[in-house]
Amino acid sequence: MNMKLEKKRRLEAAGWKETTVKEFLNLSDADAQYIEAKLALSRRLRELREERHLTQTKAASLLKTSQSRLARMEAGDPSVSLDLLVRGLFTLGATWKELGKTT
Numbered sequence: 643m644n645m646k647l648e649k650k651r652r653l654e655a656a657g658w659k660e661t662t663v664k665e666f667l668n669l670s671d672a673d674a675q676y677i678e679a680k681l682a683l684s685r686r687l688r689e690l691r692e693e694r695h696l697t698q699t700k701a702a703s704l705l706k707t708s709q710s711r712l713a714r715m716e717a718g719d720p721s722v723s724l725d726l727l728v729r730g731l732f733t734l735g736a737t738w739k740e741l742g743k744t745t
Contacts, residue, residue: 679724680718680722680724680727681718682744683724683727683728683731683741683744684715684716684717684718684722684727685716685718686731686736686740686741686744687715687716687727687730687731687734688716690731690734690735690736691712691716691734694734694735696734698712698713698716701734704733704734705729705730705733705734707726707730712730715727715730728741
């Protein structure tokens with residue numbers, strides 16, 4: 643989403659610069675891709691749960707975790723491992739082929 647041109651010019655005149663998250667955090671390409679992959683898997687977990695008409699509580703029970711942990715998984719919380727996301731997706735019925743298309 644771009645800022646309005648006038649506002650952008652005012653901020654640039656004051657020394658501010660429009661940038662990307664990758665540039666701001668000085669992320670490598672690998673780091674940025676890792677983060678994007680985790681976020682894509684988190685989004686797919688939520689989509690899969692909703693497609694199966696499961697509440698977070700019911701899905702968490704299937705995953706043998708708590709509802710609050712599942713909420714963190716779906717939100718892309720950095721404390722959630724890729725391992726947990728992938729196992730959760732498989733538990734809800736995702737296939738290996740489908741995961742390859744997720745990212």
